[in-house]
Amino acid sequence: MNNLLKKICLATIVLSQTLTVAKAAQPSSYENARSLGMGGVSVVISDDYLSLYRNPAGLSLQSESYSVLSPSFFRNTDYSDVIDHIDSLSNSDTAATRMSNYKHLEGIIGKTGYQRWSDTAYYIGKNGYGLSIRYDDNQLYTVENPTSPVVKSSVYKDCVFTGTVSRPFEDTGQIMFNEKAAGWWGATLKIATRKMTETSYSARDFAALTPNSLKDTDTTGIAFDADIGALWQITSPMNPTIGAFVGNVLEGKFSDEAGRLTRYYSIGASIKPLTGDKERNDKLVLACEYFDDQSHINSLNKIRLGARIQVTKGCHLLTGVKGGYLTGGIDFSWNDLTFSAATYAEELGKRPGDREDRRYAVDASLRF
Numbered sequence: 001m002n003n004l005l006k007k008i009c010l011a012t013i014v015l016s017q018t019l020t021v022a023k024a025a026q027p028s029s030y031e032n033a034r035s036l037g038m039g040g041v042s043v044v045i046s047d048d049y050l051s052l053y054r055n056p057a058g059l060s061l062q063s064e065s066y067s068v069l070s071p072s073f074f075r076n077t078d079y080s081d082v083i084d085h086i087d088s089l090s091n092s093d094t095a096a097t098r099m100s101n102y103k104h105l106e107g108i109i110g111k112t113g114y115q116r117w118s119d120t121a122y123y124i125g126k127n128g129y130g131l132s133i134r135y136d137d138n139q140l141y142t143v144e145n146p147t148s149p150v151v152k153s154s155v156y157k158d159c160v161f162t163g164t165v166s167r168p169f170e171d172t173g174q175i176m177f178n179e180k181a182a183g184w185w186g187a188t189l190k191i192a193t194r195k196m197t198e199t200s201y202s203a204r205d206f207a208a209l210t211p212n213s214l215k216d217t218d219t220t221g222i223a224f225d226a227d228i229g230a231l232w233q234i235t236s237p238m239n240p241t242i243g244a245f246v247g248n249v250l251e252g253k254f255s256d257e258a259g260r261l262t263r264y265y266s267i268g269a270s271i272k273p274l275t276g277d278k279e280r281n282d283k284l285v286l287a288c289e290y291f292d293d294q295s296h297i298n299s300l301n302k303i304r305l306g307a308r309i310q311v312t313k314g315c316h317l318l319t320g321v322k323g324g325y326l327t328g329g330i331d332f333s334w335n336d337l338t339f340s341a342a343t344y345a346e347e348l349g350k351r352p353g354d355r356e357d358r359r360y361a362v363d364a365s366l367r368f
Contacts, residue, residue, distance in 0.1 A: 029264055032072050033361040037329025037342030038306030039320020041287040043243035043268040049122050052132050055245045056186025057231035059166035064126035065367045072363035074116040082113025082141050091210045098207030105206045112142040128166035135159050149203045153214040162190040180235040188227040194254045195220050221254025225261050237275040243268050264293035283310040300324050323347050336367040
């Protein structure tokens with residue numbers, strides 16, 4: 001086994017051994033519509049700004065660009081119904097309003113409302129440098145257990161500042177799988193602020209609940225953390241690429257009340273099976289990834305498969321499998337404008353296949 005392959009194996013073992021048990025299920029990773037349409041694979045897809053958050057090593061392969069407008073929007077099918085019932089809760093404390101409040105929450109038992117939106121402003125330099133600021137608003141409401149109802153709300157409002165550097169490995173020209181390989185490493189330092197609430201109320205509290213009691217982000221904190229990643233490209237007709245990434249390495253603590261960032265890691269590979277000239281080679285990308293954010297116990301939820309198929313110049317179809325559920329979407333680019341839309345699913349049950357929550361995502365980016 002050559003030295004480069006030994007380093008990859010050693011890094012994988014070290015990264016997996018450094019993981020700790022998650023303190024709470026908190027949003028701490030970042031995906032966009034294009035990656036979700038491809039089953040969530042991203043650690044080896046290094047041709048857009050997502051590299052800033054999912055593998056900083058990819059910045060070495062990008063040209064200089066910046067954007068102040070890169071919004072993303074995510075929502076599930078039940079969000080409108082759930083939030084309408086919550087917003088209809090009354091602040092008055094009378095017998096009639098208490099009964100009305102209870103009926104509003106009773107009407108959404110068994111449903112989950114999910115919405116997330118964000119905007120990212122970034123700069124990527126031509127020498128492997130990057131800066132970004134991202135605002136992220138994540139909302140999740142659910143009413144569970146018809147026999148003993150419980151309403152839960154999780155609202156996170158994060159602002160993240162990042163600085164990223166990427167460089168090639170010093171020992172270039174090594175042989176991997178009998179082919180010449182080039183590699184890059186990347187690291188990100190970040191400061192994150194959080195406003196949040198995590199609440200849970202039993203049925204006896206339903207009558208007294210108000211929209212503010214479920215939404216108020218009265219818990220705050222600030223955390224410092226880092227991400228690290230690596231990327232290797234093998235010189236062969238199918239252009240195989242291997243990537244590894246660890247996010248929130250330090251599991252930075254916001255505060256005792258706001259908790260910590262959750263450490264997560266991913267390992268993946270991609271190929272371009274259509275050999276020939278570059279235009280033909282780029283028409284089809286196949287990728288796979290093992291992604292662990294400590295929120296799923298079953299290994300099936302951690303495996304991601306994806307494909308990107310060029311239909312015409314600047315237009316790609318996206319498809320994949322994420323956590324055992326099919327994903328799909330479209331990615332369109334015209335000059336400096338890109339637009340993506342996708343559908344995917346999250347597993348809400350305790351076992352694979354228990355509860356599928358179908359979600360939808362759109363994002364756009366105007367680069368300069």
